[in-house]
Ligand SMILES: *[C@@H]1O[C@H](CO)[C@@H](O)[C@H](O)[C@H]1NC(C)=O
Ligand SMILES: *[C@@H]1O[C@H](CO)[C@@H](O)[C@H](O)[C@H]1NC(C)=O
């Protein structure tokens with residue numbers, strides 16, 4: 001398989017307009033009973049407790065703070081009369097924020113039209129039903145004139161931080177695109193051509209113990225990449241398809257504290273997706289068990305994660321993953337997640353075995369590796385984040 005090492009300078013002179021958006025991060029506010037995470041084969045918005053948000057302006061100046069999700073392809077915001085099938089707080093506005101955004105779509109906005117179509121999207125343990133509207137969507141000065149997006153009338157299991165989701169996967173898995181026949185993935189709808197069909201995500205590390213909501217926590221660059229946000233070479237892996245940002249992990253191995261490499265690609269390959277909308281790295285259950293056995297981790301259904309001894313946090317023993325012969329290192333401060341007085345492992349179960357599901361490379365990976373989503377060349381790149 002192809003692994004290409006490229007030094008970056010290459011891109012900077014080629015690109016014209018590059019869009020840079022600041023991301024903020026927030027803790028999710030989910031009622032305690034929603035913490036019983038149901039693992040699921042398409043785990044997208046799973047056991048994460050933090051998300052990264054971006055402001056998007058819809059219609060006549062309605063600003064929404066949306067979860068940035070490379071693991072889905074639709075955009076939706078909370079709509080009028082939203083109810084939660086599970087009776088949780090997913091439809092409530094998050095009034096705790098210092099600068100509240102619109103929260104609920106004003107459908108009387110004359111620039112919006114109701115397309116009288118509906119769609120349903122499942123996000124791991126969460127799900128959303130929406131009416132499809134179309135209208136102007138503004139993204140760092142870049143306007144998409146008639147962008148179709150969801151106005152949610154039912155949301156369950158998502159929690160109330162933020163106002164919706166911005167999917168950055170491909171059109172081919174967008175439910176709005178299926179329903180309307182239009183480009184509904186923002187990235188496709190931007191109509192970028194040639195080498196500009198690229199974006200980069202920088203998810204900053206944060207101090208879990210002294211977490212502050214709504215401060216700048218990263219950046220997404222569209223139409224180019226930001227080479228001030230990483231150091232060293234970029235390693236690329238080929239994309240399997242234009243659906244999710246999906247790649248083959250049949251060569252993946254793991255080692256810890258100088259151990260022999262543990263083969264994680266064993267039973268016939270397996271695919272992974274790069275997913276900013278998911279907190280942890282999710283592997284097949286038995287593989288996650290083996291990785292966590294190095295930490296003495298015990299799987300907890302309450303947390304949907306392995307509880308581990310907090311001593312690992314400052315151990316400075318990295319987790320080493322190897323993919324296509326390239327080593328990726330996760331520091332102990334990034335794979336240990338302190339949470340409500342316990343420590344959780346950054347590696348968890350995807351709810352499947354025998355590679356019936358794909359693995360998720362979520363924020364635990366993305367905070368350590370600046371990620372380059374390169375549609376033009378059909379590949380995904382990782383470089384050590386600054
Ligand atoms: C997002 O929008 C809100 C409301 O308009 C604003 O107060 C906040 O500063 C914006 N955040 C960013 C990162 O642009
Ligand atoms: C949009 O149209 C659908 C179908 O005609 C309708 O059920 C829904 O109430 C409309 N939504 C709003 C917010 O007007």
Ligand SMILES: *[C@@H]1O[C@H](CO)[C@@H](O)[C@H](O)[C@H]1NC(C)=O
Nearest residue numbers: 240248249250268269270271
């Ligand atoms: C991944 O690549 C390996 C080696 O080329 C191949 O045998 C396997 O079928 C691929 N797996 C998937 C799920 O695409």
